[in-house]
Amino acid sequence: MLTTKSTEHKDDIYESVRAHVLALVKNIEAPVRIREEELAKKLNVSRTPVRQALLRLGQEGILNMEPRRGALLSPLTLEDYVEWLKLRIELEAFAAREAALNASQRDVDALRALFAPFNEDNVDAHVEAYAKANVDFHAAIVRLAENHLLEKIWKSFGHRGMLKSKTIERLHRARHSLAEHLALIDAIEKRDGALADRLAREHVQGLLTQTLGGPPHTRTGA
Known part of the structure; x- marks a missing residue:
């Protein structure tokens, strides 16, 4: 079971990933692939919580999670x-x-x-x-x-x-x-x-x- 500290860290990473995605969507003209490894390096965290954050954003409808291809962010119309x-x-x-x-x-x-x-x-x-x-x-x-x-x-x-x-x-x-x-x-x-x-x-x-x-x-x- 996650400790309170680790849960808070996970939530912090989710908020960082969400902020990154929402900033990105304002400035794209075509769909872009979000690479877990690149984003993890950018945020200086491991890939697992980044993947979990992207999955959560997919459930929220902010991006699309495609099997074996990862996260796809489409411009808002x-x-x-x-x-x-x-x-x-x-x-x-x-x-x-x-x-x-x-x-x-x-x-x-x-x-x-x-x-x-x-x-x-x-x-x-x-x-x-x-x-x-x-x-x-x-x-x-x-x-x-x-x-x-x-x-x-x-x-x-x-x-x-x-x-x-x-x-x-x-x-x-x-x-x-x-x-x-x-x-x-x-x-x-x-x-x-x-x-x-x-x-x-x-x-x-x-x-x-x-x-x-x-x-x-x-x-x-x-």
């Missing part, structure tokens, strides 16, 4: 992203509604802290930093829903938001996104589950509409 956005509308509406019921003031303050460095005047000049805060924000809302199945779904498919096209920058969404996030935090702080549900739904629907080439969301320009 626009179709992948659109499918994920359609699902996200429902998932994030649920998560926001539950977060409004569960979040403490400390949780609300932590959400606000993510966006404290940004305002309407400077956010366009700091798109990459804002994009990271955006990812952290949505993950935090999912955690605040306190639903383990939702967290598993998010962990398995959330990588579909990592398109090489850099959605926030490409669609010039930063200012609108910031305003929508702050409004959602206000709803959570007020424990208004119905409002949080609606705002989260409109936020993702606006992104979907723009991604498909439609006009910005009429309420906030999404």
Whole structure:
């Protein structure tokens, strides 16, 4: 049986492998083979936990494990992203509604802290930093829903938001996104589950509409 220390080490390697794979998928144009030995050397660990991590990522749908050929990572497509956005509308509406019921003031303050460095005047000049805060924000809302199945779904498919096209920058969404996030935090702080549900739904629907080439969301320009 694994000891607590060895289990933690295994989990650390899994997270390192996952981070490597998700960084890679943003920048590939064609499928690439992930070599266990090369990745193990890169991470300075043995091959066995790397193989186990890749198998786990295969089970999560992030890459494909092919018999006798190993791990194959395919680029994410626009179709992948659109499918994920359609699902996200429902998932994030649920998560926001539950977060409004569960979040403490400390949780609300932590959400606000993510966006404290940004305002309407400077956010366009700091798109990459804002994009990271955006990812952290949505993950935090999912955690605040306190639903383990939702967290598993998010962990398995959330990588579909990592398109090489850099959605926030490409669609010039930063200012609108910031305003929508702050409004959602206000709803959570007020424990208004119905409002949080609606705002989260409109936020993702606006992104979907723009991604498909439609006009910005009429309420906030999404």
